Amino acid sequence: MALGLLLLLFIGMSVVSGLGILFLFLIKDHKKRKPVFYFLVVWGMLIAFLSATSLPTNFIMQQVIAWAIGVVSIIALFVYLRAKTERQYYISYILVACSVVIGILKLFLF
Numbered sequence: 001m002a003l004g005l006l007l008l009l010f011i012g013m014s015v016v017s018g019l020g021i022l023f024l025f026l027i028k029d030h031k032k033r034k035p036v037f038y039f040l041v042v043w044g045m046l047i048a049f050l051s052a053t054s055l056p057t058n059f060i061m062q063q064v065i066a067w068a069i070g071v072v073s074i075i076a077l078f079v080y081l082r083a084k085t086e087r088q089y090y091i092s093y094i095l096v097a098c099s100v101v102i103g104i105l106k107l108f109l110f
Helices: 003-027 030-053 060-082 088-110
Strands: none
Touching: 003 030, 003 088, 030 060, 030 088, 060 088
């Protein structure tokens, strides 16, 4: 029963993450891309929270790694807010996409 729920959680989170990243890079209008980016920043931090809190309290290093992956989302947000060129916007998109993908991998595989 519990493994089935874990599988459903994995599939759901993977689909949401995949669609979010896909929309982030396929939408051309900057105004429509903005809410997707903000959603992925929050999503990356939520994944980091789930990953860090799902570990035992004595696994300090793994918790720090999980939070560090979430901090990449915050760095992407700061880069996005300071961006003046299209290249800087794409750097922030890549950072948030890496944070989400690596966070999902950390949560379910490592």
